[in-house]
């Protein structure tokens with residue numbers, strides 16, 4: 001007797017699969033309960049995961065689209081999904097990496113593993129002159145969702161002042177009261193709508209339940225509040241300063257990357273959106289002052305695809321300036337030195353690189369094995385001021401349920417935990433420098449950490465904040481011994497040595513194609529590249545200055561606003 005297929009239930013399971021709401025095991029059991037044999041259920045799982053995006057290995061190359069979006073990361077996937085939903089135009093997304101169909105991405109606790117997987121591309125900084133010439137590893141997400149697929153899922157808009165500073169510096173129209181409506185519109189905050197928060201938008205944002213919080217996170221909150229630092233109930237709710245349970249891009253136990261939140265729903269709604277993976281873009285095609293398309297590798301072969309309306313560059317703060325440069329858009333003398341004919345002399349391309357400094361803070365050995373996290377290893381954060389006279393907090397501390405230190409600090413202990421710390425309004429500025437016209441060659445990445453002495457002052461204050469909380473009575477049942485900085489904090493010289501060795505990336509490069517109106521600006525406030533028609537940049541590169549919070553939320557907001565601008569909705 002043949003099973004009768006319950007196609008309605010199978011379609012429901014397929015829809016959940018396309019929305020990233022189910023794992024393989026439960027999908028297969030649902031499909032089998034609906035009458036499918038195992039082989040068929042498995043084939044449906046594979047096809048369901050691929051139906052909405054295609055690898056260039058398994059489809060033919062498109063000839064043209066109205067809009068081409070380069071990179072499906074935090075900004076690019078948001079922009080492409082929104083633009084396709086808001087217009088009748090055809091939108092083609094070219095993503096260099098793979099699809100995002102993996103539990104390493106969906107499971108919030110497994111992001112450290114995702115960093116050691118094909119969903120991450122590994123770069124290094126140049127030797128950091130103010131941090132003992134250390135080379136700092138510099139991972140970036142590669143594939144659908146970009147860094148939003150491998151990041152730690154903290155969702156933080158930053159401070160109001162960040163956006164008002166952008167506008168003051170020339171990014172007119174990006175003031176806090178102009179971006180707030182978009183932040184509210186794009187989110188589905190579990191706390192519900194309010195003057196500052198939105199509900200019903202595409203991106204689910206949740207917070208950990210303190211009752212299920214990690215013991216170390218609970219101790220962090222108790223320690224900080226017992227020391228007199230008042231708790232902040234919601235760091236996106238108007239008050240950034242103070243210890244807080246985080247906001248996360250997690251929903252029903254699954255990561256909400258931008259492919260899940262923005263791309264797949266647009267395809268499910270029937271938008272004219274084609275998403276190609278394993279489609280690395282090699283260069284932009286600029287003819288008579290207009291960007292008319294791109295050259296990319298389709299199944300390893302160079303092909304050209306035309307854009308009848310616009311090309312939008314969303315390849316992230318490292319690769320966006322590289323693609324501009326090798327396409328002839330950058331400082332003319334630098335282009336000539338690489339043998340590239342200058343099309344537009346834009347000296348700001350690749351300059352103004354900014355990144356938060358992540359310090360190793362304080363690492364402890366634990367009295368007992370550290371339990372696993374129910375969330376993302378990082379459930380609590382604490383923004384504070386290194387100097388009370390500041391108007392905006394400039395440092396932070398965060399509990400992580402794993403030991404964390406740079407290789408140079410040679411931390412051997414595996415049964416431990418850390419309170420990391422950050423310099424959140426760094427003064428140092430670096431650069432991304434292209435050294436070859438060959439698109440396969442990685443650029444030089446120089447965040448120039450600690451070049452400004454003020455950043456060292458802030459790093460020390462942040463480390464002390466982490467130590468103060470970590471050594472508080474709230475951790476007495478957990479803490480066995482302070483391992484780092486430990487004895488290295490005993491003299492000013494060894495403490496400075498520790499701080500320089502403790503520096504790593506917060507994974508937040510921004511600013512390398514900044515928005516503004518001065519000579520170093522690369523895009524105008526409508527994100528249009530100066531001197532070229534039909535070309536915009538929409539990603540973390542356009543931030544004139546780094547936000548005080550983590551940079552995923554602002555990157556998503558940039559993609560969202562870009563879609564609205566192009567669609568004529570702003």
Ligand SMILES: Cc1cc2nc3c(=O)[nH]c(=O)nc-3n(C[C@H](O)[C@H](O)[C@H](O)COP(=O)(O)OP(=O)(O)OC[C@H]3O[C@@H](n4cnc5c(N)ncnc54)[C@H](O)[C@@H]3O)c2cc1C
Nearest residue numbers: 071073074075096146147151152153154281507540550552
């Ligand atoms: C390990 C890690 C942890 C982080 N944790 C957090 C966090 O918890 N919270 C937070 O707010 N921020 C976090 N961030 C930072 C945040 O995720 C980024 O700032 C943000 O994702 C940047 O968005 P973007 O759109 O500019 O670039 P990306 O998201 O990097 O997107 C760029 C996309 O372009 C693609 N691409 C690149 N070159 C090409 C090419 N030539 N052709 C086609 N496609 C190309 C890439 O594969 C990628 O998909 C973290 C980042 C990392 C790496």
